[in-house]
Amino acid sequence: MTYKGYEMVIGLETHVELKTDTKIFCSCPTSFGAEPNTHVCPVCMGYPGTLPVLNGKVVEYAVKAGMATNCTIARYSKEDRKNYFYPDLPKAYQISQYDLPLCEHGWLDIESETGTKRIGITRIHIEEDAGKLVHDDEYGTLIDCNRCGVPLIEIVSEPDMRSAEEAVAYLRKLRAIILYTGVSDCKMQEGSLRCDVNLSVRKIGETRFGTRTEMKNLNSFQFIAKAIEYEFKRQVDAVEKGETIIQETRRFDSVTGKTSAMRSKEDANDYRYFPDPDLPPIIMSEAELARLQGQIPALPDQRKREYVEKYGISSYNGEMLTGQVEIADYFEAGAKLTKHPKVLGNLIISEIFRLLPQDSADIPISAANMAKIADMYGEGLINSGTAKKLVNRLWEQDADPAEIVEREGLGQINDREKLAAVVAEVIAKNPKSVEDFRKGKLQAVKALMGQVMGRTGGRGNPALIQEILDAELAKLR
Amino acid sequence: MSEITKLTVRELARAMEAGQLTSEEITAGYLKSIEQNDEKVNGYITVTADMALAAARAADKARRDGEKAPLLGVPAAIKDNICTKGLKTTCASKMLWNFVPPYDATVMEKLSAQGVPVLGKANMDEFAMGSSTENSAFKITRNPRNLDRVPGGSSGGSAAVVAADEAPFALGSDTGGSIRQPAAFCGVVGMKPTYGRVSRYGLVAFASSLDQIGPLTKTVEDNALVLNAIAGYDSHDATSVNNEYPDFTSGIGKGVKGMKIALLKQSFGDGISGEVKSSVLNAARVFEGLGAEIVELSMPSLEKALPAYYVISSAEASSNLARFDGVRYGYRSENYSDITELYENSRSEGFGPEVKRRIMLGTFALSSGYYDAYYKKALQMRTIIMEEYRHIFESCDIILSPVAPTVAYKIGEKSQNPLEMYLGDIYTVPVNIGGIPSLSLPCGSDADGLPIGMQLMGRHFDEATLYRAGAAFEAEKGAYHLERGAF
Known part of the structure; x- marks a missing residue:
């Protein structure tokens, strides 16, 4: 996306x-979701004298995320302290990784307007989450330490994205990959996937980067896209007015759709990183890496390639179907039962996705019944409107769609003579629309089509009706 | 009964085993000694008479039920930076004046499992920063050998109460000499174990990569007995080392014949008092007389350990002490209107000047633009020092050196001059930088009768050899404290 001859440069920290x-x-x-301050102990509360001991599973999970995103896994890495004061950080330092992260130099592919695009992943490191501040009218600010010490990975992308669509595609892909590896449930609403957007602008053709701003903790794909579009225009307009972009952290207001400054680089902390002396270095053996590599399942791109090759599904639709492992499993289960897997894929994308809430993959219709709808539609036994109605009905209560079609006579009318009779009747009864058509209003055809x-x-059968209607109207011209 | 407090840990344990004494009698005896003497010594911040007596009665009952732990019923003093569940742990700081830990340090769990009653919490320099115990926010501990003198620090309270017969043994912590130097000043025995030998879980951190807990006792054998009880791997401390450890008393009585003991040229240079120097060199002759071989070696980087130590320890301290912010526990200023003021005022009012000095120093050393010049360089120096130690221990079993350049100085004499105070740590800090064990024990006294200490340093995890050599010296020359008694 460009604006006034500028492009945006986006990197994401997830x-x-x-x-x-x-x-x-x-x-x-x-x-x-537990009661505040019930999942705590002296260690995660940062009590004097307590010491951290690294949970080995955290390293395993982070390494899996790194392997699934084509990273090089460090044989030797370490943990560092990031020092700053904040009430949600009991030790006044966060244990993170500074110069020797666990994973580096990875990438993932997204589908963009211009085809497949590779986005670089700079690094993935492990760190601990902070607590949560709860602002209460009566008691003031309260601290919930349940989240203190929940393991996080921070995934830093290269500044490779050039539009909100690409940024969202990257995040969707990243989320899909992480979900496949099973190391996180990536629920944006619960905050288990959070994203900071770094954005700068530059004149098209310029190779240097502009000054970037950072937008923090955007908790839905929709907000991310909106924030990016607003911030892009804001920066371009500012530059055009001769203003200087300040390196700063900005907050996105989801109500106004605008971003505003939170704090500038000048107020930024000097985090005084240094190796945490309480924790020995993390050493990964080749045997351990091989073991973890063996646990990486077939990833979205691999399954997508299969769909493209085997079923003739478009790359874009393949990307959609593989976004969640449960959806991909569902599609594959149904695809085995239908003669029209491509139709099934389209039905899932157009009808099922319409009904699924965000972050959910809980489909109340059995894959077998969806396969039957795909079969009937693919064979021309029902039309698209009926297919949609069936999905809506089965969503409320799952049943055999073929029986419903049979019992309720929902089968598609493919009889040319029958349809021609109806077309003739409609033309006769709607002289106004016919007149409009003659005057060149193409809308009129749609109205007549709806009547039929x-x-x-x-x-x-919509295609057949269209054909007959076009022929009849041509005669009247 | 009056003799109870003259006995060693070993003797107390034997007397209880033989049914001659009960833990209740012993504990009551020590509590009486505390009552009589601690007004002068000021070694304790908190005395826990009722708890101690209850624990003593429980120990006596356990013994009747067949329990036989080596320290069962032997009471102890605990430095006030070691967390004791339900018992105030102040680090001698206004910042933690009211802090009651919700958990026990691992060493406390171990002592408690052995049935050790806790007599009280011993005074110290605030957050273990200092060499004279004058930096305590609560009181100044006096040296029982001469009440006008400092007991050393930072474990000055722990050393003083053992020297004053107010506890048969004490736990201290040693980051740059904080067990060994007060042991030397007070004429008792102190061990800084190998880094990783004793769990640090529950020790309020000063400098995490240097801190170790260790025992202060009247004799070398007692010291080994206590280390037996507190050593070992702990799954709560990732820096504790998972290896088998021997009975630390096993070498005692076997002598030093054939041992190679090194004297480092750099340990007897400028700044050392003549009496300390000759006393330590005399000790070398004693070892030689007992059959050890004395060799003179050079350790070129030894003098770089002191600046490296002050950078590393202050840097780690600046981060470790950041959690004391007035939000969750400890001291909170009454004067604030927002979170920044709450932090600033709580910390400004809660910390003493030496602690602030180290926090400032460490914060500076870690700051962007200075990290490479200070912290990184100090770490490089640490690597060199460790390498030089490794090289020396390829050909020697023990390094013998003074503990401090002087005997205990007068209260107030150095407290206004931090740099001079820091220089007093010159012989002790290299040990912490190298992570090696070191045993501090008396080797003589000066003309005024003040004790002089020597330290025996050894290979990583070779505390047993140090106890063996220390016990041989003690057998030859007598245990300083037992010879002289308290006061």
Whole structure:
């Protein structure tokens, strides 16, 4: 996307909560939604004298995420302290990784307007989450430490994205890959996937980067896209007015759709990173790496390639179907049962996705019944409107769609003579529309088409009706 | 009964085993000694008489039930930076004046499993920063050998209460000499174990890569007995080392014949008092007389250990002490209107000047633009020092050196001059930088009768050899404290 001759440059920092049973440095549970300050102990509360001991599962999960995104895994890495004061950070430092992250130099492919695009992944490192501040009218600001010490990976991309669509495609792809590896549930609503957007602008053709701003903790794909579009225009307009972009952190207001400054680089902390002396270095053996590599399942791109080759599904639709492992499994189960897997794929994308809430893959219709709808539609036994109605009905209560079609006579009317009769009737009864058509209003055809479909109880074969209607109208011209 | 407090840990344990004494009698005896003497010594911040007596009675009952742990019923003093569940742990700081830990340090769990009653929490320099215990926010501990003198620090309270017969043994912590130097000043025995030998879980951190907990006792054998009880791997401390450890008393009585003991040229240079120097060199002759071989070696980087130590320890401290912010526990200023003021005022009012000095120093050393010049360079120096130690221990079993350049100085004499105070750590800090074990024990006294200490340093995890040599010296020359008694 360009604006006034400028393009945007986007890099993303994504925080993903790992779904280990226990926290990164103690044995408190990580589960979401508990009563405040019940999943805590002296270690995650940062009590004097306590020490962190690294949860080995955290390393395993992070390495898996790195392997699934084509990263080089460090044989030797370490943990560092990031020092700053904030009430949600009990030790006044966060244990993170500074100069020797666990994973580096990875990439993933996205489908963009111009085809497949490769986005670089600079690094993935492990760190602990902070607590949560709860602002209460009566008591003031309260601290919930349940989240203190929940393991996170931070995934830093290269500044390779040039539009909101690409940024969202990257995030969707990243989310899909992480979900496949099973190391996180990536629920944006619960904050287990959070994203910071770094954005700068430059004149098209310029190779140097402009000054970037950072937008923090955007918690839906929609907000990310909106924030990017707003911030892009804001920066371009500012540059055009001769203003200087300040390196700063900005907040996105989802109500106004605008971003505003939170704090500038000048106020930024000097985090005084240094190696955490409480934690020995992390050493990965070749045997351990081989073991973890063996646990990486077939990833979205691999399954997507299969769909393209085997079923003739477009690359773009393949990307959609493989976004969640449960959806891909569902599609594959149904594809085995239908003669029209491509139709099934389209039905899932157009009808099922319409009904699924965000972050969910819980489909109440069995794959077998969806396969039957695909078969009937693919064979021309029902039309698209009926297919949609069937999905809506089965979503409420799953049943055999073929029986419903049979019992309720929902089969498509493919009888040319029958349809021609209806067309003739509609033309006769709608002289106004015919007149409009003569005057060149193409809208009129759609109105007539709707009339015909209505008189067939929504069951007419739309292609056939269109053909007959076009022929009849041509005669009247 | 009055003799109870003269006995060693070993003797107390034997007397209880033989049914001659009970833990309750012993504990009551020590509590009486505390009552009589601690007004002068000021070694304790908190005395826990009722808890100690209850634990003593429980120990006596356990013994009747057949329990036989080596330290069962022997009471102890604990430095006030080691967390004790339900018992105030202040680090001698206003910042933690009211802090009651919700958990026990691993060493406390171990002592408690052995049935050790806790007499109280010993005074120290605030957050273990200092060499004289004058930096305590609460009181100044006096040296029982001469009440006008400092007991050393930072474990000055721990050393003083053992020297004053107010505890048969004490736990201290040693980051740059904080067990060994007060042991030397007070004429008792102190061990800084190998880094990783004793769990640090529950020790309020000063400098995480240097801190170790260790025992202070009247004799070398007692010291080995206590280390037996507190050493070992702990799954709560990732820096504790998972290896088998021997009975630390096993070498005692076997002598030093054939041992190679090194004297480092750099340990007897400028700044050392003549009496300390000759006393330590005399000790070398004693070892020689006992059949050890004395060799003179050079350790070129030894003098670089002191600046490296002050950079590393202050850097780590600046981060470790950041959690004391007035939000969750400890001291909170009454004067604030927002979170920044709460932090600033709580820390400004809660920390003493030496702690602030180290936090400032460490914060500076880690700051962007200075990290490479200070912290990184100090780490490089640490690698060199470790390498030089490794090289020396290829050909020697023990390095013998003074503990401090002087005997205990007068209270107030150095407290206004931090740099001079830091220089007093010159012989002790290299040990922490190298992570090696070191045993501090008395080797004589000066003309005024003040004790002089020597330290025996050894290979990583070779504390047993140090105890063996220390016990041989003690057998030859007598245990300083037992010879002289308290005061």
